[in-house]
Amino acid sequence: MSVAEQSIAGAEARGHGFLASSVGRKVVMAATGVVLFGFVTVHMLGNLTSYMGAEAMNHYAEFLHTMVHGMGIWVFRAVLLTAAGLHIWAAVTLTLDNMAARPTGYRAQQNVASTWSSRTMRWSGFILAAFIVYHLLHLTTGTVHPNFNHANPYANFVNGFKVPAAAGFYIVAQLCLGLHMWHGVWSCTQSLGLAHPRYDSLRRTFATGLTVLVVGVNISYPIAVLTGFIH
Ligand code: HEM
Structure with missing residues (x-):
């Protein structure tokens, strides 16, 4: 079965409800995007510890793991x-539906209508997903960490970023996060019904400001370790 046939079969299997419509799935993408984006912002602020x-960061990590009698982190x-599962599901099914709806000859025209940032959503999203898997194996489970110590998140953070290849991957991933977040915030405010010429410059300022803040601070972590500022 071709990609187009598979996608049409998939769309038929999804039925005709809210989630089967592309508008419904865009709303799912936007709403889950807000949750994920909120997490990334809070996570960036938490890592400022x-x-x-060492004491402040380890204290903060302990709080995360023990809040609400240890249940909080599992709810979270x-x-x-x-949110991540629904976000990826909506992205993949919308992409497949788009591919099915657009014959290959349309490609040039499609590129004119979409921005550079929107075209990069797919590959930046893919790199981000790979980064998250690596990041969890690196700083949460310690599986790919050179010398992981469950009792000392600060040491894991510092020793983890002392490896230039690891620090480099974090930096590249944060740049992908920037592309993804900028376009995500911009189009999610559109899907949630906030697109209006009156609000466009506010939306652009909000998307740019928040993206620069999150990416800038996140990139500062590996750089601070590599330069010996955090040791
Ligand atoms: C340079 C930037 C980042 C640093 C320094 C960093 C640092 C950390 C650290 C130290 C932990 C372990 C916390 C603990 O177990 O006590 C952690 C966990 C985590 N990080 Fe990050 N992080 C960064 C970027 C990101 C990004 C961009 C994402 C998502 C897109 C992310 C998602 C997560 C998740 C999902 C966890 C696991 C939370 C849990 O235990 O359930 N991180 N991060």
Whole structure:
């Protein structure tokens, strides 16, 4: 079966409800995007404790793991996993539907209508997904960490970024996060019904400001370790 046939079969299997419509799935993408984006912003702020030293960062990590009698982190993980799963599902099915609806001859025209950022959504999203898997194996489970110590997240953070290849991958992944987030915030405010010429410059300023802040601070972590500022 060709990609187009598979996609049409998939669309038929999804039925005719809200989630089967492309508008419904765009709303799912936008709503889950807000959850994921909120997490990334809070996570970036939480990691600022690394600039306050080992005690502050380890204290913060302990709080995350013990809040609500240790249940909090599991609720939070379930929400994140559900949001990420729905986000990827909506992205993949919308992409397949688009491919089925557009014959190959349309490609040039399609590129004119879409921005450079929107065209990069797919590959930046793919690199981000790979980064998240690596990141969890690196700093949460320690599986790919050179010397992981469950009791000392600060040491894991510092020793992890002392490896230039690992720090380099984090930096590249944050740049992909920037592309993904900028376009994501921009188009999600559109899917949630906020697109209006009056609000466009506000939307652009919001998307750019928040993206630069999150990416800039996140990139500062591996750089601070590599330069010995955090040690
Ligand atoms: C340079 C940037 C980043 C740094 C320094 C960083 C640091 C950390 C650290 C130290 C942990 C372990 C916390 C602990 O177990 O106590 C962690 C966990 C995690 N990080 Fe990051 N992170 C960064 C970027 C990101 C990004 C961009 C994402 C998502 C797109 C992300 C998603 C996660 C997730 C899902 C966890 C697991 C939380 C849990 O235990 O359930 N991180 N991060």
